[in-house]
Amino acid sequence: MTSNFGKGAKLRRSSIVACTLMFCASLSAWALAPRNPMAALNKNIRLETAIPVSFGDWHLDSGGVQSVVNPQQKGLLDALYSQTLTRTYVNALGQRIMLSIAYGEMQSGDIELHRPEVCYVAQGFSLETVGExxxxxxxxxxxxxxxxxxxxxxxxxxPISYWMRVGDYVVASGNDQRLARLMHGFKGWIPDGILFRVSSISDDNEAAYHLQERFVVDLLTTVDTNTRGFLIGPVSPEEVGSKR
Structure with missing residues (x-):
């Protein structure tokens, strides 16, 4: 028959093992938790000055004929984003593009970029997904x-075109957005994020998307290298490494 002393010793050993495993698990979780904010790499970029008011055939439309839909209501905007920019541009033909950029310094936990699928519906629009x-x-x-x-x-x-940059990666879906956060977390980084959206009022979807693409290419080829990387991530895996 096993003595009470033997049972007690066995119980104490089991408790010590359990406590040790719990401590190791906690230590591992602490060690693997991302701590390096990527926003520190982009602290000198201000959207208001980084995005030119005129480029190529485009200039700022001061008339405000078309209103840009805000990404969210102001209270939520302040909680999610550290910088936002909304402008309407017009070209020589009178064609207009509405631009909205929202920048969040941290993409972790419940703090993440809110895609247009959320904000447009919340403001009374019906929404159709055309595809990637x-x-x-x-x-x-x-x-x-x-x-x-x-x-x-x-x-x-x-018609709307948009993308998200989460850390080093440009993504166009919620699943890829979460995957990008996870991949950065494994490397110890807390990613920052950009939501870049262009849209236009038009009944001709194909022509609208073509115009939006032209606007985006004109803008991205005009801005400096740092701003381009800020909007669409680094050029190559080698540049990813050089930023660290």
């Missing part, structure tokens, strides 16, 4: 992904 596409720049080997939508009210038909 891509934009190619001459100086980059690979195109980057964008998402296309159509927002509709009784009086407004608005």
């Amino acid at each position: 596409s891509s934009i190619k720049l001459e100086e980059r080997e690979s195109p980057f992904p964008i998402q296309r939508l159509i927002a509709q009210t009784n009086s407004r038909h608005e």
Whole structure:
């Protein structure tokens, strides 16, 4: 028969093992938790000055004929984003593009970029998902992904193109957004994030998307290298390494 002393010793040993395992698990979680904010790499970029008011055939439309839909209501904007920029541009033909950029310094926990699928519906639009596409720049080997939508009210038909940059990666879907956060977390980084959206009021979806792509290419080829990287991430895996 096992004595009470033996049982007690065995119980104490089990408790010590359990406590040791719990301590090790806690230590591992602490060690693996991301701590390095990527926002520190972009602290000198201010959207208001980094994005030019005129470039190529485009200039700022001071008339304000078309209103840009805000990414969220002000209270939520302040909680999610450290910088936002909304402008309307017009070209020589009178064609207009509405631009909205929202920048969040931290993409972790419940703090993340809110996609247009959320904010447009919240403001009374019906929304149709057209699907994913891509934009190619001459100086980059690979195109980057964008998402296309159509927002509709009784009086407004608005084709939309957008992408998100989460840390080093450009993504166009919620699943890829979460995956990018996870990949940075494994490396010890807390990613920052950009939501870049362009749209126009047009009943011709194909022409609207073509115009939006032209606007984006004109803008990205005009801004300096740092701003371009801020908007669509680094050029290559080698540049990712050089930033660290």
